[in-house]
Amino acid sequence: MFQIPYEQTGYFSKLMIDYLCKSNQLSTLYNRFPSIENFKDQILEKQANFPSANRQILANSLQNQYKKFSVTAATQNNINNLKNNNTFTVVTGHQLNLFTGPLYFLYKIVSTINLCKELKKTYPDYDFVPVYWMATEDHDFDEINFFNFNRKKFQWNKEVSGPVGRLNTDGLQAVFDQLKKHLPLGNNANELSLLFENAYLKYSNLADATRFLANKLFGNEGLIIVDGDDVALKQLFVPHIKEELNNLSSFKEVEKSYDILKDYIIQVNPREINLFFIEDGLRERIVFEDDFYKVLNTEIQFTKDDLLTLVETNPEKFSPNVILRPLYQEVILPNLCYIGGGGELAYWLELKEVFTLHKITFPMLLLRNSVLLTTEKQNQKREKLKLSWEELFLKTDDFLQKKTKDFAQHAFDFEQQKQFLKQQFTALKEVTLQTNKSFIGAVNAQEAKQIKGLENLEKRYFKAERLKNQDQLDRMLDLKIALFPNNSLQERVDNFSTLYVDYGKEMIDILLKKLNPLDQNYAIITL
Template identity: 30%
Template sequence: MLIDFSEIPKSNNLFLDFINEFELVKNYYKINFRDESLYKSHFEKIVGRNNPNKEKLFEIINSQYSNFHPSEKTSSNINTLKKPNTIAVFTGQQLGIYGGPLYTIYKIFTVIKLCDYLNEMFSEFNFIPLFWMAGDDHDFEEISYINLINKENELQKIIYNDGIDPFENRGNVGNLKFTKEIMEFSNSIKDALRETEFSNDLFNLTEKILNENISIKDSFFQLLFKIFDETGLVIFNPQDAEVKKLLIPIFKKELLDYKEHTKDLLITSAELDENYHAQVKIKPINLFLQDETGRHLIEPVDDEYRLKGKRKRITQEEILNHLEEKPEDFSANVLLRPICEDYLFPTGFYIAGPGEISYYAQAIPLYKHFNLQHPIIYPRASATILESNIAKILVKYNLSTHDFFIGSEKLKSNLINSFSQNNLVEEFDKVELSLKDIFKSLTDYLGSVDNNLVNVANSSNDKMLHQLNILKDKAAKAFENKYDASFRQISKAQNSIYPNDNLQERELSIVSFLNKYGFDFFDWLYNELDIHDFKHQILEL
């Protein structure tokens, strides 16, 4: 089953036009992802660019995999990065505990399946799936929890509290190491889930990737390696100090020449705001600097710089010296990140979600400024997994997955109306009227026989109506119990299909599914996801 994104709440208009009416947004994206006739010339431009980073990147990636034993397919892909006709197909995501929401998995399967398709269709090129681990972000609160369906079929949010003041600037999330509190988090996951034949495998993985003194970055890497290594996915850590050395020219140009692109970025964002919505507020400099107090945006002040929220100024000479000596302290924001990616690699495609598609629209002036080829932006697969027990509830109550997208309160209101007691009341009203009519006729007849029988008849009528009301109350109570059970079932379906009034892929972790179905779940998902149908997919499991 497929659902058009226009029928799904919260779908932004820029994304809808990108998917369905590309001509309306073609000024913000160089190539229509649907038009495969343009692919080859695009690939030729990508491989035609001189890339001095190839050998060094090969060394860096091998170093990042030094503690792992990659599969033959992944090793082959890493080696292929050195070949002249190689094209990188990227996706990426902010780091998250246990991989974050399901859409991270959908992104990766999209990039893998797209590479398989491109390698078959354009055999003169080599397409490599890569994942950019965005560990430089500093929003700890956003990644510090998972949502799962617990043993009571309820939506449960499990939070990792690292024991640090929630308002403290922790700096780059990727470098943070789990504290002893991670054990409480892991135990909460175990307590929440019903034990199955697959639980031991899940908990063994949990113990490996969620333990004290392992960094969030390393935990994320280990998870992706476990799940995707056999597919050939190359996981890339851009926080690596050696990577940051390669990015010095980009960071330096951003610091020195920011005035050249700020005006163009503002113009593009104003156009987007007029017609759609600008996702990011434009800043003069798209760089952060990490110091002992956290990660801070770099702001220009006259001919000098300062860190946002701080008074101390930094001279141009000081900041450039810092860049040369410790480039790992610098990191790009969401607009400059694609530039870093496409400067380092021959990127032909980026697999993006709706929010990222908006970022790329704003970032297009930066590609001209840095003289880089804009990749084809390809939408990630989007899906809701409909489990068989949930599908049965939908059949029982004549509901579709689409019915849940109206939100829990509206759905509840509709259900109350459909489960209304009007039919029950009407049936008892009919019986009561019939009894009254029958007894009126009977009373009239008995009165003609013996007037003393009228009181006896009226008394009998009252007793029968009283018994009828007792039965009516019992029936109403039984109805309420039946309604309550029904609503509990539908609430169970709501938690699975549209948790927190949001798409399942944006809320649920993979944890519940791994516990119920094991790691074969990923094989099923790979086969079911269609990356060429750009609608929301309902996948029946």
């Protein structure tokens, strides 16, 4: 396994790099940094303020959610352990992407499982349970209705509305039929075919299909899969729903982070009310207008008293948005740490004051493992072409520019010439200002013309050099495109099935064996 520090890959935001470097500017936006030694205090804090009664409700709800499924001994043991005050969770969350979506779905869950193992080694008196939180209440169907196998897109075409977890699986037979046509012969391909068929054609809704799939892939590791679209679990969230409706408090609390985050991109912006109204086929924002609470794009509206009564009697009709969903998760789970991608952690860093207001422990935030999976053949090709991994992480234009320069037998430093030219014109401008200021426009124009001329010469020079080495560059580019499709990371494009047909479950076993969740490096693993 080869590793590259995240900051050297060029694919991580300044916010994430500063967070990983423990920048003082960000220190007030999180509770504790996720180092193994910091988990002790996190355990004690969560243990002190997580109600024991919530544990029994959680365990009962999970038992009910798993009724239709074959539960592994490891998962059942973890559900039972959640009733104990010395058991804690580590959570990752993900959308209900068709057939798991991009590869990083696996990396999130592997990071979560492996962190639980590391914590058990360090703190043997406690138990740690890996949790996958299914985003069943999301309604962004277009983000989840496809996956890529061998760079071919397989898409579920369907007119839908409302929470995706409740969607029926009608129409997925057509996707399955198309997938089967493209699967090769072999045992691993047969496994994939059965996996898709048993998940999506034998379960009636997307939440159940996703649970079956994740359970099949990771049940032996004791993974617990949580569906927050649950009446009993929503009941635990009632006081926090009321706080939001009564005081519109999240909006004010999130804004407190903006001054600290002013040098970064704000990931999400809060609403005045950060709740949706949810029913089958419906998930729409709740807004306050003309003295009524209204459900957008519907005729539904409530007085304040009627709405608060509905919260008490039917809390399942209220769905937290991106601002309040993390709070809901931490209310119902004895959780220590949330594991997510850079974009997810960016919005979590806006939320600490929301947790403070609601008196809920803010979890530790851990960046998930990122991985580039390569075959032995690809690695041999890389070595033969004398390419470093660092070079392959360059964007395509920079990559071609660098390799063209490397090939050039008579390299010419155009950048040095441009800097020399700029220095000459700077001196000329100083003389011009002391003699005749009216010439300054002509001097500037001449500088721009000559710089442009040099840039055109540079382009022609590199084009000629590139043509001389076109065959070698094409072979390099073929490898780069195979590993970084569309100038993006493999983990954001390819589905696990692409590699599973060749490596089967061994692929997941390798990830579980090699990935260290606390390691701040991009991993390159040759299968």
